[in-house]
Amino acid sequence: MEDFLNIAGWVCIVAGIFSMFTGAVGIWRMPDFFARLHPAGINDSAGLTLVLLGILLHAEFGFVTGKIILLILFSMITSATACHALARAAIHSGMKPQAKILTRKRKKNV
Amino acid sequence: MIISIIISIILVAMALVVLRVFYGPTTYDRILAANTFGTKVVVLIALLGYLAEDTMFLDIALIYVLINFITTIGFLKYFKHHSLGKE
Numbered sequence: 594m595e596d597f598l599n600i601a602g603w604v605c606i607v608a609g610i611f612s613m614f615t616g617a618v619g620i621w622r623m624p625d626f627f628a629r630l631h632p633a634g635i636n637d638s639a640g641l642t643l644v645l646l647g648i649l650l651h652a653e654f655g656f657v658t659g660k661i662i663l664l665i666l667f668s669m670i671t672s673a674t675a676c677h678a679l680a681r682a683a684i685h686s687g688m689k690p691q692a693k694i695l696t697r698k699r700k701k702n703v
Numbered sequence: 704m705i706i707s708i709i710i711s712i713i714l715v716a717m718a719l720v721v722l723r724v725f726y727g728p729t730t731y732d733r734i735l736a737a738n739t740f741g742t743k744v745v746v747l748i749a750l751l752g753y754l755a756e757d758t759m760f761l762d763i764a765l766i767y768v769l770i771n772f773i774t775t776i777g778f779l780k781y782f783k784h785h786s787l788g789k790e
Contacts, residue, residue, distance in 0.1 A: 617716035633739050644746050660761040671772035683731045
């Protein structure tokens with residue numbers, strides 16, 4: 594049981610770190626603001642939740658468990674709300690998704 | 704050992720996000736990147752607490768999540784209405 598929790602914790606932490614690094618690369622490489630919202634959402638939901646779940650599996654049962662569950666809960670509520678508010682504010686300010694850039698690049702690759 | 708490698712990967716990801724804050728064409732890009740940077744800082748604090756085996760780091764991370772949310776909403780309100788109070 595101890596070994597199983599240890600291995601599951603490491604798998605969760607490594608998967609979460611992979612999500613966070615992919616999210617950072619996506620935020621740097623994506624062409625548009627509305628395309629950049631997607632890696633930011635991956636980073637907030639999958640990355641933070643998986644890393645904290647891995648730490649939770651490694652820690653002993655006690656106050657730490659409650660704190661980490663509270664942290665995951667708060668982050669899931671607030672990050673989704675912040676992303677939604679950001680996209681809504683951008684739409685209301687007159688910003689449009691630039692679909693032209695994407696199609697032009699795709700044609701050049703083919 | 705492996706936790707040090709993981710912390711350095713997080714630091715590289717944070718550098719990429721700071722580049723987006725620096726080069727972002729619009730204000731909303733910068734706000735989005737700053738929000739993501741806050742999330743990465745929370746994970747970094749939690750991993751440092753795991754490395755130091757101190758549970759008090761989690762309290763700091765808990766406060767940082769909430770401050771990050773308030774900061775994003777405050778910046779959005781300021782850049783949309785050009786003031787933080789009522790119109």
